[in-house]
Amino acid sequence: MLYYLHLLGEWFSPLRVMRYVTVRAVAGAGTAFLLSLVFGPWVIARLRSLQIRQYERREEAPPLYVLHAKKEGTPTMGGVLIIGSVCVSAMLWAVPGNPFVGLVIATMCAMGLVGFLDDNTKRLRKRSKGLTARTKLALQITWSAAIMAALLYLPDTRERVCSLMVPFLKEPAVRDMGIPVAFLFVALVLVGCTNAVNLTDGLDGLAIGCTGSVAFSYLFLSYAAGHYVFAEYLRIPFVRGSGELAVFCGCLLGACLGFLWYNCHPAQVFMGDTGSLALGGALAMVAILIKQEVLLMLVGGVFVVEAVSVILQVAYFKWRGKRIFAMAPIHHHFQMKQWKETQVTTRFWIVSIILALLGVLTLKIR
Secondary structure (H helix, E strand, O other): OHHHHHHHOOOOHHHHHHHOHHHHHHHHHHHHHHHHHHHHHHHHHHHHHOOOEOOOOOOOOHHHHHHHHHHOOOEOOOHHHHHHHHHHHHHHHOOOOOHHHHHHHHHHHHHHHHHHHHHHHHHHHOOOOOOOHHHHHHHHHHHHHHHHHHHHHOHHHHOOOOOEOOOOOOOOOEOOOOHHHHHHHHHHHHHHHHHHHHHHOOOOOHHHHHHHHHHHHHHHHHHHHOOHHHHHHHOOOOOOOOOHHHHHHHHHHHHHHHHHHHHOOOOOOOOHHHHHHHHHHHHHHHHHHOOOOOOHHHHOHHHHHHHHHHHHHHHHHHHHOOOOOOOOOHHHHHHHOOOOHHHHHHHHHHHHHHHHHHHHHHHHOO
């Protein structure tokens, strides 16, 4: 919306900067941060008054309950603050009508709605179990089908939706996977990233901090993908109009920092599945639109390790009746090894920042 202020540049020249993606990305980050900071106390108070609170896994994981018992009763479903801050900021600073920003916001809200249903089910049951895994998976795959249809419909994505880009290669590793395989790939990225972020959300500030690192990395990647000269020079797919996703990523980064203000240890509010599923869906959608899906495995390496730790734990227990880790996801394993919660979170943040920087570095290694 504020993008059109550049039209007044003839009367007030500083307004011409509104044409630049970089300026609006920074402005969006600042706006989202301030919105989260200002409305955070009100949202927390409302969640508390509605008795939307955290329920710890008392029966499922007694050792973990001992460590997290004091968290029980903390307001949850704070993801509404993140979603609201990002959406308002993106609508203010991104070019109105941009289909890429629209798709990412729609995906964020759709996954947030799935998370909301899950959180609300927990609230009604007054326990830590919400929607069944099968129900959540069905909803996520259904949305993946809608996204695939949109990608095939849009002229700027129709040509590349069936191609597979791999880091370090200048040309697509697979030029045409076919629509059925491409759909499975899109669904895998969307469902995988969404649930990986959800699994990471187990310690104060952990998921939101790592999400901020990934958003920071994809801000640069989106800007490069939407800039013809940079895309040609770096040998990455040029996707016309995708530069506006840098503005969205800036808004997402700002909202993450603002929410972290209240979510850092000891947390005043948790994002709940409303927030974690929304964040995962947004990151996945940005990666899909700029054809950097495989790179997400590196940039979001912390999320990948968290998800893989759960898969290995469950599979190995079913096979041998033993556990690989003291507890999964892996951040709880380190807690069981007597690491303090802030140690686990901070060290995971460090790893996430390093991986984010490596992700940006891959732009020059092709």
